[in-house]
Amino acid sequence: MAIDYLMLQGMRNLASLSFSPSPQINLIYGANGSGKTSLLESIHFLAYCKSFRTHKSKFLVQHGQDSLTAFCKLPGQQLGIERSLKGERRIKLNGQWLNNAAQLASLLPVQLLDPTMFKLLEGSPQFRREYLDWGVFHVEHDFISIWRQFKIAHKTRNALLKQGSKSSVAISETERQIWHESLAKLANQITVMRKTYLTELKPIFDDYMSRLNSSVEVSMAFYQGWGKDKDYLQLLNEGWFSDLKQGFTQQGPQRADLRLKVNGMPAVEVLSRGQQKMVVCALKLAQAKLYQQATKKPCIFLVDDLAAELDINHRKALCSLLEELECQVFVTAVEAAQIADCWSPLSNVKKFHVEHGNLIPE
Numbered sequence: 001m002a003i004d005y006l007m008l009q010g011m012r013n014l015a016s017l018s019f020s021p022s023p024q025i026n027l028i029y030g031a032n033g034s035g036k037t038s039l040l041e042s043i044h045f046l047a048y049c050k051s052f053r054t055h056k057s058k059f060l061v062q063h064g065q066d067s068l069t070a071f072c073k074l075p076g077q078q079l080g081i082e083r084s085l086k087g088e089r090r091i092k093l094n095g096q097w098l099n100n101a102a103q104l105a106s107l108l109p110v111q112l113l114d115p116t117m118f119k120l121l122e123g124s125p126q127f128r129r130e131y132l133d134w135g136v137f138h139v140e141h142d143f144i145s146i147w148r149q150f151k152i153a154h155k156t157r158n159a160l161l162k163q164g165s166k167s168s169v170a171i172s173e174t175e176r177q178i179w180h181e182s183l184a185k186l187a188n189q190i191t192v193m194r195k196t197y198l199t200e201l202k203p204i205f206d207d208y209m210s211r212l213n214s215s216v217e218v219s220m221a222f223y224q225g226w227g228k229d230k231d232y233l234q235l236l237n238e239g240w241f242s243d244l245k246q247g248f249t250q251q252g253p254q255r256a257d258l259r260l261k262v263n264g265m266p267a268v269e270v271l272s273r274g275q276q277k278m279v280v281c282a283l284k285l286a287q288a289k290l291y292q293q294a295t296k297k298p299c300i301f302l303v304d305d306l307a308a309e310l311d312i313n314h315r316k317a318l319c320s321l322l323e324e325l326e327c328q329v330f331v332t333a334v335e336a337a338q339i340a341d342c343w344s345p346l347s348n349v350k351k352f353h354v355e356h357g358n359l360i361p362e
C-alpha cells in the first residue's frame with residue numbers, strides 16, 4: 001500500500017499543497033519550523049484521524065482558518081478527511097461519506113518512528129499494549145470483536161464492583177459467576193492471541209536488532225496481566241472481595257505488558273538514547289514485516305528526524321532495512337546531507353525541500 005497522491009489544505013503552517021510521492025523513499029528536509037513534522041502528521045491524520053503530537057485535532061487547523069482538509073489517493077482508493085475548528089469531522093472514502101473512522105483501521109497501515117516512540121520503552125505499559133495490539137489486530141481477524149466484548153464484560157464487572165462497594169446490597173453469586181465466566185473466556189482468548197503474536201515477532205525482532213549493528217541483547221517477556229500460572233477465572237472469583245475494596249478489577253489483560261530487558265534490567269534504565277532508538281526501530285520493523293507477511297501489503301513508514309541520535313553507520317543500517325521491506329517511507333531531516341547517502345542507487349528516492357510551509361520537489 002503506497003500513497004500515490006496527497007493533497008493538504010489548512011494543515012498547521014503548510015501552504016495548500018498537492019504532490020505525488022515516490023512509492024519508496026521520500027526525503028523531506030528543511031529548516032526548523034519549516035513544516036516537516038506537519039507533513040508527516042497529515043499522513044498520520046489520514047491513517048488514524050488523529051495526530052501523534054496532540055490529542056486535540058483543532059490544533060492542526062491552520063491559524064486563521066476554519067478547517068483543514070487532507071486527501072490521498074491509494075491504489076484503487078481515495079480518502080479525504082475534513083476537520084473543522086469547531087470539532088466537526090467528515091470522512092469520505094471512495095466517494096461515500098463514512099459515519100465513523102472504524103473502516104479506516106486497515107486502510108493505511110502507518111508505522112511511526114518519531115521522538116514520541118521512546119514512550120514504548122519509558123512510558124507506561126499502555127504504550128506497549130497499544131503496540132502489541134496493533135500487531136495482533138492486523139493479523140488476527142477475531143481480535144477486535146473479542147477485545148470489544150472483553151471491554152464490555154470488564155466494564156460491567158467494574159460497575160458491579162462500584163455498585164457493590166457503595167451499597168449494602170450484595171451482588172448475587174450467580175450473577176457474578178456469569179460475568180466471571182464470560183470475562184475469563186475472553187481474557188484467555190486475548191492472551192493466547194497476544195502470546196502467539198509475540199512468539200512470531202520475537203525472532204524477527206532479534207534479527208533486526210542484530211542487523212541494526214546492535215551489540216545489545218534485549219530480552220522480551222510477556223506479562224499477561226496476572227500471575228503466570230494462575231487460572232484467570234479462579235483469580236476473578238478469589239479476588240472479588242479485594243477488587244471490591246479497590247472498586248475495580250485489579251488484574252487481567254487490561255494490565256498486560258511487554259517487558260524489555262537487558263541483562264535482567266529494564267532496557268530503558270540501561271541503554272543509551274541511540275540504543276533505545278534502535279530497539280524501538282527493531283520493534284516497529286518487526287511489526288511491519290509480520291504485517292506484510294500476514295496481509296501481503298507493506299506498511300507506510302513515517303520517520304521524523306531519522307538522523308537524531310544515530311551515527312552514520314546506524315542510519316545506513318536502518319535505511320537499508322526500510323528499503324528491504326519495500327514499503328513507502330517518508331523521512332525527514334534538517335539537512336538533506338544527513339540522510340541523502342543512506343539509500344541504495346536502485347531505490348526510487350524523491351527529495352522534497354520544505355521552506356516556510358511550501359513543499360518544493362527537487
Ligand SMILES: Nc1ncnc2c1ncn2[C@@H]1O[C@H](COP(=O)(O)OP(=O)(O)OP(=O)(O)O)[C@@H](O)[C@H]1O
Pocket residue numbers: 011012013014030031032033034035036037038039059060061062063334
Ligand atoms: N495550527 C497552526 N497554524 C499555523 N502554524 C502552526 C500551527 N501549529 C504549528 N504551527 C507552526 O508550524 C511550523 C512547522 O512546525 P513543524 O513542527 O512541522 O516544523 P518542523 O519542520 O518539523 O521543525 P523541526 O525541524 O524543528 O522539527 C512551526 O513554526 C509551528 O510553530
Ligand SMILES: [Mg+2]
Pocket residue numbers: 036037038304
Ligand atoms: Mg519536526
